[in-house]
Amino acid sequence: MDGPLLEVKNLTIHFHLKRGILNAVHDVCFSLQESETFGIVGETGCGKTVTSLSILRLIPCPPGEIVSGEILFEGENLLEKGQREMEKIRGRRISMIFQEPMTSLNPSLTVGDQIAECYRVHMGHSKKTARELTQHTLNLVRLPSPKTLADRYPHELSGGMRQRVMIAMALACQPKVLIADEPTTALDVTIQAQIIELLKELQEKFKMALIFISHNLGVVARLCDRIGVMYAGSMVEQAEKKVLFGRPQHPYTIALLNAIPRPELRYESLNAIPGTVCNLFDPPPGCKFHPRCAKAQEVCRTETPRFEEKFPHSWAACHFPGA
Amino acid sequence: MMPLLEVRELTKHFDVSGGWSSRLIVGRRILKAVDRISFAVPEGKVFGLVGESGCGKSTAARLITRLIVATGGEVYFEGREILRLPNKAVRELRKQIQMIFQDPYASLNPRMKVVDIVGRPVSIFVGTKGQKKVDRVVELLELVGLGAEHLQRYPHEFSGGQRQRIGIARALAANPKLIIADEPVSSLDVSVQAQVLNLLKRLQRELKLSLVFISHDLNVVGYLADIVGVMYAGKMMEIAPVEDIFKTPLHPYTKALLASNPTIASFTADMPPSLKGEITLPINPPAACRLEPRCPIRVEKCKAIEPPLEQKRSNHWAACHEAHE
Numbered sequence: 026m027d028g029p030l031l032e033v034k035n036l037t038i039h040f041h042l043k044r045g046i047l048n049a050v051h052d053v054c055f056s057l058q059e060s061e062t063f064g065i066v067g068e069t070g071c072g073k074t075v076t077s078l079s080i081l082r083l084i085p086c087p088p089g090e091i092v093s094g095e096i097l098f099e100g101e102n103l104l105e106k107g108q109r110e111m112e113k114i115r116g117r118r119i120s121m122i123f124q125e126p127m128t129s130l131n132p133s134l135t136v137g138d139q140i141a142e143c144y145r146v147h148m149g150h151s152k153k154t155a156r157e158l159t160q161h162t163l164n165l166v167r168l169p170s171p172k173t174l175a176d177r178y179p180h181e182l183s184g185g186m187r188q189r190v191m192i193a194m195a196l197a198c199q200p201k202v203l204i205a206d207e208p209t210t211a212l213d214v215t216i217q218a219q220i221i222e223l224l225k226e227l228q229e230k231f232k233m234a235l236i237f238i239s240h241n242l243g244v245v246a247r248l249c250d251r252i253g254v255m256y257a258g259s260m261v262e263q264a265e266k267k268v269l270f271g272r273p274q275h276p277y278t279i280a281l282l283n284a285i286p287r288p289e290l291r292y293e294s295l296n297a298i299p300g301t302v303c304n305l306f307d308p309p310p311g312c313k314f315h316p317r318c319a320k321a322q323e324v325c326r327t328e329t330p331r332f333e334e335k336f337p338h339s340w341a342a343c344h345f346p347g348a
Numbered sequence: 349m350m351p352l353l354e355v356r357e358l359t360k361h362f363d364v365s366g367g368w369s370s371r372l373i374v375g376r377r378i379l380k381a382v383d384r385i386s387f388a389v390p391e392g393k394v395f396g397l398v399g400e401s402g403c404g405k406s407t408a409a410r411l412i413t414r415l416i417v418a419t420g421g422e423v424y425f426e427g428r429e430i431l432r433l434p435n436k437a438v439r440e441l442r443k444q445i446q447m448i449f450q451d452p453y454a455s456l457n458p459r460m461k462v463v464d465i466v467g468r469p470v471s472i473f474v475g476t477k478g479q480k481k482v483d484r485v486v487e488l489l490e491l492v493g494l495g496a497e498h499l500q501r502y503p504h505e506f507s508g509g510q511r512q513r514i515g516i517a518r519a520l521a522a523n524p525k526l527i528i529a530d531e532p533v534s535s536l537d538v539s540v541q542a543q544v545l546n547l548l549k550r551l552q553r554e555l556k557l558s559l560v561f562i563s564h565d566l567n568v569v570g571y572l573a574d575i576v577g578v579m580y581a582g583k584m585m586e587i588a589p590v591e592d593i594f595k596t597p598l599h600p601y602t603k604a605l606l607a608s609n610p611t612i613a614s615f616t617a618d619m620p621p622s623l624k625g626e627i628t629l630p631i632n633p634p635a636a637c638r639l640e641p642r643c644p645i646r647v648e649k650c651k652a653i654e655p656p657l658e659q660k661r662s663n664h665w666a667a668c669h670e671a672h673e
Contacts, residue, residue: 068537183626213400213564215623218608240537243610284542287611288570288594294549295571297542301507 028100029056030234031080031119031202036094038075041087045306049075051258053094054332057202060232064249064266066242066281070302072258073238077204080236081121082111098202117147120195124207126187130179136190137163137175143197162193166223185216189223196227203228204236209244221248242285246270254278257303257313260332264339274341276318312343320345350427351388352558353412353526358385358421360407364631380630381407383582384421386657389526389575394552394559396573396590398566398605402629403579405562409528412560413447414438425526443473446524450531452511456503462489463499466517473522488517492547509540516547520555528560533568545571566609570594578602581630581638584657588664598660598671601639637668645670 038050050072057063065073078084080096082103096103098119103111123129131139137159144155156175163171166189179187188208195203205224209217225248228235239245245252246266253263254277262275273279283296300317303309309316315325324344332342360382365371382404389395397405410416412423414430423430430441446469449455456465466485470476476484486496492513503511512532519527529548533541549572552559563569569576569590576593578586578601586599597603604623625642637643637650649669657667 068539185626213627214566214608214610215400215604216626217610219624221610241610242538247610281538284539285611286542286545286567286571288567288590294546295542297546298539299543301509301540 029097030059030061030099031057031236032095032097033076033080034095034097036076036079036096037092038072038079038084039090039092041090047305048258048308049089049305050079051308052332053255053258053260055253055260055263057234057236059201060228060234061251062228062235062237062249064245064252065236065238065255066240066245066252067255068240068302070257070305071255073255074206076255077121077206077236077238080204081115081119082106083121116143116195116200117198118200119202119204120198120200121204121206122188122191122195122208124210126184126191126211127179129191130187132179135176135178136182140175140190140194140197143194147198158197159193162197163190165196165227166190166193168193184212185219188212188220192220192223192227196231199231200233202234202236204238206238207240208237210239210241217244224248242281254281257308258305259313259342261314261343262339262341263332264341268339272339272347274335274339274346275314275343276320276345277314278341280317280319349390352391352426353389353560354424355388355408355412356386356422356424358408358411358423359383359419360404360411360416361419377631380582380633382411383630383633385577385579385582385584387577387584387587389558389560391525391558392556393574394561394572396569396576397560397562397579398564398569398576399579400564400605400627402581402627404582405579406530408579409447409530409560409562413445413528414441415447443522444524445526445528446519446522448512448515448519448527448529448532451535452508452515453503453535455515456511458503461500461502462494462514465503465514466521469518469521484521485517488521489514491520491551492517493543507540508536509544512536512544513547516544516551520551524557526558526560528562530562531564532561534563534565541568548572566605567611578605581627581633583630583638583667584665585639585668586664586666587657588661588666592661592664598664598666599668600643600645600671602666604644 033053033055036050036053040047040049053076055063067073075084079091091104140159140162141155144150144158159175160171163174168174168186168189209220212220221244237245237248249266251265252269253260254275256277262278273282280296280298284298286295298317303313303316311327312325312330315321330342330344332340335341335346362379362381364379365377385408387395399405411418418431433441463482463485466488467481470481470484489495489498494513533544536544545568551557561569561572573590576588576590577584580601586602593602597606623642630638635654636652637655640646640650647670655667655669657665660666660671
């Protein structure tokens with residue numbers, strides 16, 4: 026197949042709330058090739074989760090509204106699909122894992138029943154086959170003694186095991202695209218390392234594409250081929266991993282990289298980014314990062330910078346890119 | 349020189365047996381949340397306590413501040429044993445030892461204004477009242493990068509980073525010698541986290557504070573701490589100066605933590621081997637190394653004898669049979 030597997034074009038999402046209109050996502054573009062890993066990083070409220078939810082059309086509308094844009098999956102626009110058609114895509118072609126495995130598993134169903142449900146609903150398998158397949162997937166995500174585990178309830182499992190169950194459910198139908206929204210944030214570092222390793226391995230095995238969302242640049246660096254950085258609802262930079270860390274273009278990316286304490290360097294003081302993220306109900310004109318940017322000029326206050334290719338494989342939305 | 353704070357064999361056991369029926373069937377179940385840990389904090393230094401969830405680091409903090417009662421051990425503050433102090437004297441002690449909490453949303457009273465939140469310890473511990481108290485609150489707020497304009501506001505009007513600043517101002521109000529900070533930046537975003545870390549470092553230097561800094565994030569501890577203690581399942585696994593922990597760690601658990609620590613520097617390197625299995629809570633633990641089931645370098649001995657925390661190098665202690673110089 027030519028072209029990317031999934032392409033998000035100029036996506037803009039608003040939420041109509043009592044306080045006003047929240048500009049959650051603004052003009053976001055990215056694409057995903059087959060069996061590629063694309064990472065989205067950004068801080069709280071930058072729109073990374075909303076973007077990922079919108080791919081599966083999981084944004085409640087209202088209050089949400091997809092104002093403009095296209096989401097092309099294998100050439101078809103998902104935003105024009107009906108509910109029925111979307112149900113055929115969700116879980117089967119594109120599936121998702123969430124941050125908090127406890128709240129996304131049903132506490133009153135056994136782990137085995139929940140995974141088997143995927144096979145029965147999406148693939149139409151019989152109860153018996155579904156059960157056999159469930160054992161197989163539990164094995165696949167390296168859960169110990171899958172036979173007894175299938176009869177356990179989510180509360181009996183640790184955080185790491187729950188996340189493995191979530192991954193098993195998401196992979197049940199061997200989707201083309203897996204969206205992982207902060208899947209390791211609630212986990213301890215040694216468990217996080219295990220889950221990242223597992224995701225990497227399964228992705229290679231099934232040749233699926235992965236969208237990995239995290240606030241942790243280090244985690245994204247370990248897993249992803251390409252990375253997009255979001256700030257206040259906009260994609261500010263997108264590049265191959267090595268390019269992004271070696272030659273970051275956008276001042277926000279540069280500042281973010283400098284704000285992480287790196288023990289091997291033993292800084293005297295960290296380069297914190299002054300101020301806080303702008304109010305998304307009333308974003309500042311021009312570049313949304315300009316109130317916090319050290320390089321801001323007059324033009325940054327008036328003109329929104331275009332998201333363009335600054336040099337091969339490196340895109341950024343900034344009037345004065347580079348170090 | 350005598351350290352400001354010295355913790356010896358500090359222990360906290362929780363009885364998690366449940367009701368009488370389960371006690372009859374399963375027997376007594378004791379969670380050894382903190383099991384005979386020892387460390388010292390020299391005056392004017394930052395002691396970083398790292399470990400994963402459930403390792404006992406927060407329990408240790410609560411024991412030292414006497415928010416909960418210890419099962420055993422001793423804690424010396426300025427040479428004086430404090431675990432057995434009568435309750436009246438504890439109040440005196442709280443002047444000297446203050447705490448900063450993890451969740452800036454839960455640790456500030458939502459119905460109190462900033463002037464009252466920060467002003468309360470000023471009036472209770474220092475005894476300043478009236479306008480003088482307000483002046484002192486303003487001074488404290490300015491110290492943490494806030495100002496007089498914030499006095500009459502409620503906590504919900506602030507962002508997470510600002511709330512944590514209020515929490516820091518409150519801790520400073522009593523002019524303490526020692527501050528125990530329990531994961532003060534883990535709920536903050538990277539850019540704001542850096543602001544708060546810088547603030548803590550600056551205040552620690554300017555006010556010559558001693559700090560016990562608790563975190564699960566090695567990077568953060570590496571930035572702030574002078575000495576690092578690594579805990580696992582209620583036990584202290586390794587204590588060393590911060591450079592040694594990062595450059596020449598001895599304990600396999602510290603090594604695994606470092607290997608699992610996602611840093612940007614490691615982005616080109618392949619994934620190093622991590623620990624297998626899950627963290628188990630130390631409920632009725634056997635007399636063995638707590639890491640043994642997950643340890644990559646375990647030997648027979650580890651199952652039979654619990655390794656003591658021993659000095660392996662100058663200023664470098666580790667609790668491992670197989671960690672040699």
